[in-house]
Amino acid sequence: MSGELVSLHRVHKAFQSNGQKTEVLKDISLSIEQGETVSILGKSGCGKSTLLNVIGGFHPPTEGTVYFGEEEVTSPSRRAIMLFQHYALLPWRSVLKNVELGLEPEGLSKEEQRERAERYLELVGLKDSLHKFPSSLSGGMQQRVAIARALAIRPEMILMDEPFAALDTFTRYYLQDELLKIQEQEKTNIVLVTHDIDEAVYLSDRVFVMDASPGRIRRTIEVNLPRPRDRSHRDFQYYRKMILDEFDFSRREEQLEYNI
Numbered sequence: 001m002s003g004e005l006v007s008l009h010r011v012h013k014a015f016q017s018n019g020q021k022t023e024v025l026k027d028i029s030l031s032i033e034q035g036e037t038v039s040i041l042g043k044s045g046c047g048k049s050t051l052l053n054v055i056g057g058f059h060p061p062t063e064g065t066v067y068f069g070e071e072e073v074t075s076p077s078r079r080a081i082m083l084f085q086h087y088a089l090l091p092w093r094s095v096l097k098n099v100e101l102g103l104e105p106e107g108l109s110k111e112e113q114r115e116r117a118e119r120y121l122e123l124v125g126l127k128d129s130l131h132k133f134p135s136s137l138s139g140g141m142q143q144r145v146a147i148a149r150a151l152a153i154r155p156e157m158i159l160m161d162e163p164f165a166a167l168d169t170f171t172r173y174y175l176q177d178e179l180l181k182i183q184e185q186e187k188t189n190i191v192l193v194t195h196d197i198d199e200a201v202y203l204s205d206r207v208f209v210m211d212a213s214p215g216r217i218r219r220t221i222e223v224n225l226p227r228p229r230d231r232s233h234r235d236f237q238y239y240r241k242m243i244l245d246e247f248d249f250s251r252r253e254e255q256l257e258y259n260i
C-alpha cells in the first residue's frame with residue numbers, strides 16, 4: 001500500500017421525499033489506501049449503495065467531504081467507474097462494440113479503441129466472443145464484458161454494487177478468482193458492496209461493516225489472510241465468524257439477509 005486514495009470526512013447523507021427527510025448515512029469517516037480492495041457489508045437498506053454512490057460522486061453528501069487523492073469529489077469522474085449487478089450492456093451492440101462505446105470519450109483513434117477493447121476482452125477471457133451479442137452470452141460472460149468495459153477506461157478505482165449477486169455459486173467463485181487476478185495485474189482499486197460475507201472475506205483487504213438507520217460504519221475488519229485464500233481454511237472461517245458475530249443472529253429475520 002502506498003498512501004491514501006479516497007477519504008471521507010464526517011459524511012452525512014439525507015434524502016428528501018414527499019416532504020420527509022430520511023437520514024441514510026450518519027457521520028461516516030473512512031479512508032481507502034492505494035491498491036486496496038475493500039468491501040462494504042451490511043443488511044439490506046442500511047445505506048451501502050448510497051455510500052458507494054457518495055464515494056463515486058453520484059450523490060453529493062449532505063454534510064462532510066469526500067476526497068479522491070487531493071481532489072474533492074463533487075461529481076462522477078472517469079477516475080472511478082461503477083459496475084452494476086445487471087451489467088448494463090447495450091443489447092444491439094456486439095461485445096467488442098459495447099467495450100468500445102465506453103472508450104469514445106477518451107479521444108482515442110478508432111484503431112486505438114479497438115486495440116484497447118480487444119486487450120481487455122482478452123484479459124477477461126472473451127477473446128473468442130468479440131462479435132457475439134449480449135443475449136447470446138451467459139450472465140457470467142455478460143458480467144465479464146462489463147468488467148472489461150470498466151477496465152478499458154483504466155480507472156483508478158472500480159465501484160462494484162453487488163456485481164456477482166445475480167450469478168450462480170460456481171460462476172461467482174470463478175469470477176471472484178478472475179477479479180483477483182485482474183486486480184493483481186492492473187492494480188485497480190476495488191470497492192465492493194456485498195451481502196455475501198464469504199465474498200467479502202475472500203476478496204477484501206478490509207471489510208467495513210455497516211449498521212442501519214441511519215447507516216454508520218460499525219466496525220472495520222482487516223482481513224490478514226495470505227492470498228490466494230482458502231475458503232475452507234480455519235483462518236478463513238475465523239473471519240467469517242467474526243463478521244457473523246457482528247450481526248445479531250438471534251433474530252431470524254436478519255439471518256435471511258445474508259448468503260452464508
Ligand SMILES: Nc1ncnc2c1ncn2[C@@H]1O[C@H](COP(=O)(O)OP(=O)(O)OP(=O)(O)O)[C@@H](O)[C@H]1O
Binds near residue numbers: 022024044046048051
Ligand atoms: N434517491 C433516493 N431517494 C430517497 N431515498 C433513497 C434514495 N436512495 C436510497 N434511499 C433510501 O436510503 C436507504 C438506503 O438505501 P441503499 O440502497 O443505500 O441501501 P443498501 O444497503 O444498498 O440496500 P440493498 O442491500 O437492499 O441494496 C433506503 O431506505 C432507501 O430507500
